[in-house]
Amino acid sequence: MARHLDLRxxxxxxxxxxxxxxxxxxxxxxxxxFNQVNISILxxxxxxxxVQQHQPDLIILDLxxxxxxxxxxxxxxxxxxxxxxxxxxxxxxSPVSRQTSASLDYDACLTKPYSHAALEQIICSLAPLAxxx
Numbered sequence: 001m002a003r004h005l006d007l008r009x010x011x012x013x014x015x016x017x018x019x020x021x022x023x024x025x026x027x028x029x030x031x032x033x034f035n036q037v038n039i040s041i042l043x044x045x046x047x048x049x050x051v052q053q054h055q056p057d058l059i060i061l062d063l064x065x066x067x068x069x070x071x072x073x074x075x076x077x078x079x080x081x082x083x084x085x086x087x088x089x090x091x092x093x094s095p096v097s098r099q100t101s102a103s104l105d106y107d108a109c110l111t112k113p114y115s116h117a118a119l120e121q122i123i124c125s126l127a128p129l130a131x132x133x
Contacts, residue, residue, distance in 0.1 A: 011035040012127055013054065017047060017073070018062035018091075030120045033129055034058075047073060052082045058127040061106070062091045071104060078105045087126040 014034045019041050037056065039047055051059065059077070077083045087107040091114070108122045 012058075012129065013037060013056040014058050014060060014123070014127070015039065015047075015051065015054075015056040016060045016062070017041055018060075020062075028116060028120060030124060030129070034123075034127075041073075044073060048076050048080065048083070051077065051086065052080065055082075056086060058087050058089060058123060060089045060091060063093060074104045074106060089122055089126060 012034050014031075014036045016036060016038045017040075018038065034057070037050075037054075039050060041062070061073070074088060077086065077088065088105075090104070090106045090109040092109055092111045107126055110118060110122065
């Protein structure tokens with residue numbers, strides 16, 4: 001059991017912020033190499049303190065819910081000196097929401113539906129996997 005815990009502590013972390021559980025292909029060896037943490041956008045007051053404390057390697061933000069909350073969250077993450085360096089991947093519902101989100105300070109954007117290969121490629125570019133030790 002301790003070995004399993006040690007492995008999870010050394011894994012890189014993806015924080016997924018969404019109104020629902022995003023299926024990030026658990027059979028993917030790339031995604032399986034990350035510790036995936038899901039926090040509902042409805043728990044907006046928990047997100048910034050969690051990110052400050054745990055420093056995930058990548059934040060994946062699903063823009064399906066409300067643009068106002070997403071804008072506030074991204075702005076708060078970018079203004080905070082503890083979190084501004086963490087890459088943010090936006091999952092946009094449509095080209096329209098992608099255009100709306102163009103003014104936000106994020107690192108990459110995928111429009112749904114997207115391929116799992118595209119998702120893996122962006123994750124690897126934003127949060128390269130550390131070499132096993």
